[in-house]
Amino acid sequence: MSDARPKLSTAQPGDYFQLLKPRVMSLVIFTAVTGLLVAPGSINPLVAAIAVLCIAVGAGAAGALNMGLEGETDALMKRTRGRPVAAGRVNKNDALAFxxxxxxxxxxxxxxxxxxxxxxxxxxxIVYYAGFYTLMLKRRTPQNIVIGGAAGAFPPVIGWAAVTGDAPWQAWLLFLIIFLWTPPHSWALALYSAGDYARAGIPMMPVVKGARSTRLQILIYSLVLVPVAIVPGLTDLGGPLYLGVSVVGGLLFLLLAFRLWRSRAGDQPEADRVHGGPTVGREAALYDVRIDAKPARNLFAYSILYLMLLFLALLVENLPASPLVCPSCA
Amino acid sequence: MRLTDEELTARKRRNLWIALGLVAFIVLVFLTTFLRLKQNIEARKALETAAVAEAPAALPMDRS
Structure with missing residues (x-):
């Protein structure tokens, strides 16, 4: 006879921490801190620290809502089936309440x-990511991550606004860099995870338009992204270091995008080579790909480094004059 | 309803982290309130200093 007793959750605090998508959160913190330090004006260091914490927790909350809403879909995909809700460690309603x-x-x-x-x-x-992207866009259009990518681009604007109380065009320039970076980054991953997305019924670009069209669109977005990413180096935002990083880093980005365009990455959907294997639901699943998909994997991995370097250069150049480091410089 | 040891341990851990989270939130609200009060007092002082500095220049206008 089966045990009819309602089961109490055995979820651990670590499972709830995973709901916050700590990897995404680290990028959010980094870009928000950059926005905060680049913005003109002064801010108390403790106020700045609390503001960054709030932005990080807010981004994490959006991740928890996303996982709560997407638990069943996540369970169908290798990359996400280890997530707390998909794996059944955290109840869907608990994730949403959290x-x-x-x-x-x-x-x-x-x-x-x-x-x-x-x-x-x-x-x-939060509303844009959890409500607009997760509930509406994601399952309706192959442009889901193009439009939804705006959610990930907001943190530097929020950081800037935390200091000045407004969001001038310089803040939106940082927004635009992340916004334009998202499609090549996400589609590079989607090229070698298309089978996963198709199984989950998510109309990602390679699933709907095919690998060839996706590779071309990645190249086009890269050609737009790289010049835009150089612009802060020509304004007050960035200096010679940023200019150098954005030009050299941008050229490498274009080279990888070009190689991807010339490749056959994604032409043959990935077989379930790690189906149920040791890399399922773990970070290794992001990088362990078949040889013909390596150009896509390379661009995906490099795109993260590229964005990090751009914002790091901005951070380094603006740090000495930041009110957090030099109150009299503001 | 009898809970298993695993359920009890997990619940205890979650409760502990909820308590820590709430304490952290209270501390952050306290710090925020304190910092805002300090900022407002400094801003008021700066306004008063500026008003005192402008006052002598305004006096002849008042007499006429």
Missing amino acids: GVILSLFSVMLLGMNTNWVAAGLLGLT
């Missing part, structure tokens, strides 16, 4: 701590 509570706390605290423009932008980011 996400809602953290969203409210982070937005409220950011508003009290800095200003309501920054808090409003954080709230908008």
Whole structure:
């Protein structure tokens, strides 16, 4: 006879931490800190630290809502089936409640701590990602990550607004870099995960338009992204270091995008070579690919480094004049 | 309903982290309130100093 007793959750605190998508969160923190340090004006270091914490938790809350809403879909994909909700370690409703509570706390605290423009932008980011992207866009159009990518591009604008209380064009330039970076980054991954997306019923570009069209679109987006990423180096935002990193890094990005365009990556959907294997649901699954998919894997991996280097260069160049380091320089 | 040891341990750990999270939130709200009060007091002082500095220049206008 089966045990009819309602089962209490055995989820560990670590499972809830995984709901926050810590890898994504680290990129959010990095870009938000850059926006915060690049912005003109002064901010108390403790206020800045609390603001960054709020932005990180807000982004994590959006991730928890996404995982709560996407548990069944995540369970169908190799890359995501190890996630807490997909693997059944955390109940769907618990994940959603966790996400809602953290969203409210982070937005409220950011508003009290800095200003309501920054808090409003954080709230908008959460609603945009969890509501607009996850619930509406993701399953409806192959342009899902193009439009949805805006959610990931907001953190530097929020960081900037936390200092100045507004969001001028320089902040939106940082937004634009991440926005244009998202399609080549995500589609490079999708090229060697197309089978996964097809199985889950998600109309990613390689699933709907095919690998060849996706490779061409990656090249086109890269050709737009690289010049735009150089622009901060020609303004007050960046200096010679940024200019050098954006030009050299951009050329390498274009080279990898060109190689990908010339390749046959994604032409044959990946077989379930790691189906149920040791890399399932783990980071290794992102990089362990078949030889013909390596150009896609290379661009995917390099795109992360490229964005990190761009923002790191901005950070390094603006750090000495930042009010956090030199209050009298502001 | 009798809980298994695994369920009890997991619940205890979750409760502990919820408590820590709430304490952290309270501390952050306290710090935020303190910092905002400090900023507002400094801003008021700066305004008062500016008003005092402008006052002598305004006096002849008042007499006429």
